Amino acid sequence: MFRRYLQFLKIARDEFSDIVVDAEFYADRVRLILIEDSWIDIRYPVEGKFSFHWQGDDTIYRIDTAPHHKGIKTFPRHIHFVSEDNVIADYVLGENSPEENCRKFLVGCVSFSGGIECTRELLPCLRKF
Numbered sequence: 618m619f620r621r622y623l624q625f626l627k628i629a630r631d632e633f634s635d636i637v638v639d640a641e642f643y644a645d646r647v648r649l650i651l652i653e654d655s656w657i658d659i660r661y662p663v664e665g666k667f668s669f670h671w672q673g674d675d676t677i678y679r680i681d682t683a684p685h686h687k688g689i690k691t692f693p694r695h696i697h698f699v700s701e702d703n704v705i706a707d708y709v710l711g712e713n714s715p716e717e718n719c720r721k722f723l724v725g726c727v728s729f730s731g732g733i734e735c736t737r738e739l740l741p742c743l744r745k746f
Contacts, residue, residue, distance in 0.1 A: 618662055622647045625659050625719050633723045657726065661715050669710075669722040676700075680707050680722060 625647050629637045639650040649657040655673030668681035679697040686704050689695045694707035709725065710718045 621661055621715055622659075624716055625661075628716060628719055629723065632720065633726075636723075636726060651726065657722075659719060659722075661719075664715070667710075667715070667718065669718070671722075671726055678725070680710050 622642060626640050626642065629640060629647075629649050636651050637649050638652055641648040641650070645662070646658045646660045649659070651657065651671075651673075653673060655671060657672075658668070658670045660668040660670075666682050668679060668683070670677065670679040670681070676699055677697055678699070680694065681697075682693045684693045686692060686695045689704065689706050691706040691708065694710060696705050696707050696709065697703065698705050710721055713721070
């Protein structure tokens with residue numbers, strides 16, 4: 618897990634320095650501090666179980682695998698879209714490596730933080746919304 622979190626920090630620093638301004642390392646997660654006073658917590662304790670949580674003001678976007686939304690088509694993967702209670706299927710991440718899932722999530726953050734339309738990775742998810 619420690620190595621994986623170091624890899625996430627490297628990806629954030631090397632590929633997303635335009636939105637990531639700082640990073641904090643915890644035993645159970647990596648926190649990326651973003652421009653515009655928002656942050657991302659990444660938890661990826663084992664292969665296939667993860668949580669990418671982006672929060673700013675009162676808005677959240679979280680993709681995770683917590684097994685509590687059994688009615689979702691992509692169970693256990695799902696997205697908390699804008700709020701905790703608005704849960705939709707996850708067509709953004711998938712059977713990718715942890716590093717690729719990290720990149721895909723950060724690409725979505727770049728799109729939202731820049732105020733531009735969503736990237737191709739996020740469009741299928743948002744169309745389902």
